Amino acid sequence: MDANEFIYREQGRLFAMVNEGLEEAAARELERLGATNLRPIRRGVHLCATRGVTLDLLFGSRLIGRLLAPLTGFACHSSKYLLRRAMEIPWEDLIEARNSILVSATLANSKATHSQFVSLKLKDAICDRMREAVGDRPEVDKRRPDLRVHIHLEDNFATVYVDLGDGSRHRRGYRQEAGAAPLPETVAAGLLDLAAYEGERPLLDPMCGSGTILAEAMLRAGGIAPMYMLRRGGARLLPGLGPEAFDTARRKWLDSAREVEDGLIRGNDSDAALLRTAGENLARIPGGEDVRLKRGRFQDHPGLENGLIVCNPPWGIRLGEEEQAQELVRELGDFLKNKCAGSAAWLILGNRELVKHVGLRTAQKVPVRIGSLDARFVKYEMY
Numbered sequence: 001m002d003a004n005e006f007i008y009r010e011q012g013r014l015f016a017m018v019n020e021g022l023e024e025a026a027a028r029e030l031e032r033l034g035a036t037n038l039r040p041i042r043r044g045v046h047l048c049a050t051r052g053v054t055l056d057l058l059f060g061s062r063l064i065g066r067l068l069a070p071l072t073g074f075a076c077h078s079s080k081y082l083l084r085r086a087m088e089i090p091w092e093d094l095i096e097a098r099n100s101i102l103v104s105a106t107l108a109n110s111k112a113t114h115s116q117f118v119s120l121k122l123k124d125a126i127c128d129r130m131r132e133a134v135g136d137r138p139e140v141d142k143r144r145p146d147l148r149v150h151i152h153l154e155d156n157f158a159t160v161y162v163d164l165g166d167g168s169r170h171r172r173g174y175r176q177e178a179g180a181a182p183l184p185e186t187v188a189a190g191l192l193d194l195a196a197y198e199g200e201r202p203l204l205d206p207m208c209g210s211g212t213i214l215a216e217a218m219l220r221a222g223g224i225a226p227m228y229m230l231r232r233g234g235a236r237l238l239p240g241l242g243p244e245a246f247d248t249a250r251r252k253w254l255d256s257a258r259e260v261e262d263g264l265i266r267g268n269d270s271d272a273a274l275l276r277t278a279g280e281n282l283a284r285i286p287g288g289e290d291v292r293l294k295r296g297r298f299q300d301h302p303g304l305e306n307g308l309i310v311c312n313p314p315w316g317i318r319l320g321e322e323e324q325a326q327e328l329v330r331e332l333g334d335f336l337k338n339k340c341a342g343s344a345a346w347l348i349l350g351n352r353e354l355v356k357h358v359g360l361r362t363a364q365k366v367p368v369r370i371g372s373l374d375a376r377f378v379k380y381e382m383y
Helices: 023-032 051-060 080-087 115-134 185-194 212-221 242-255 273-282 324-341 351-357
Strands: 013-018 036-041 042-049 065-074 100-108 147-154 156-163 203-205 264-269 290-293 307-313 346-349 364-370 374-383
Touching: 013 051, 023 036, 023 042, 023 065, 023 185, 051 065, 051 242, 065 324, 080 115, 080 156, 100 115, 115 147, 185 212, 185 346, 185 364, 185 374, 203 212, 212 264, 212 273, 212 307, 264 273, 324 346, 324 351, 346 351, 351 364, 351 374
Parallel strands: 100 147, 203 264, 203 307, 264 290, 307 346
Antiparallel strands: 013 042, 013 065, 036 042, 065 156, 147 156, 346 374, 364 374
16 A cells, blocks of 8 residues: 555544543534534544644644544454554655654454554554665654554454544643642543633632643633644654644644633632642643632632633542542532522532532533543533
């Protein structure tokens, strides 16, 4: 095969990895950005996109975890056949021997049962092909590879992908420090998407921690591309995309940013160290210094009327912390009822048993998986 036969070039097909529970929301976002033929599945969305739209998705999607371009697919019942078919891919058209690679694998309902073994076989195929084609092989870099390759093997059918970005998109780049259990940026963005927040009303996070929700709110309100810090990735190497188109798309998204009213977005936390971390993280976002941060207990905060409250309170997952978490969300429910008239509130509750302890009638509940936890996004309306 040659590079013109890659699936993403012939058919314009891509695959977006998504947090479980956010598939439909991600599909709507991808459609707004120009994607077509969308088909959400568990933990992902199949889609089609032109070259320009592909790069808009890469920089502009807030909800997806990875954007993958399929190279080829084939029935695969043995490791020997995998090695042979993977060696038919013209890897020399994608990378040079001086570039580094990292290969990952996911498996479902197939004869192969060990993802590490499958990824090792694909890595061997890449290196063997490169050695035959150019006389040298790429090195493996587990931290910052030039090219990330992924193989998904399901029902004994293998699809080989290239990651168009630079790894998981929940690491935007602005969060250099975080608390003990930081919220993934894509999950925070999913919450704000469900809340339909675009910076049209004041927003408060009364327990903001290291500021992830505030940062994602600032990116949305300012029209700032969530991946504005992305400077490298598979899209720079792939035929049909390349560095010039990549850099042009990045500049376009940077130029689309708009000014956000000072103090429109506000955060509060009782932990001084976490609040300093939030300020440092926000400072890496254009306009992030305009987010107002206040130290204190949320119980003593004056609240916010006719706005949006978003919060990720402690989940009480660890042994002995459950009763403390229950009492905290009860107090949070009182705070919302007594100090936030006319506002809507969205809470992230990592322990779904906490929902009944908030003490307010729920307007909406959305199941979402955060790591191994069966969490809930819960909406409340205050009148």
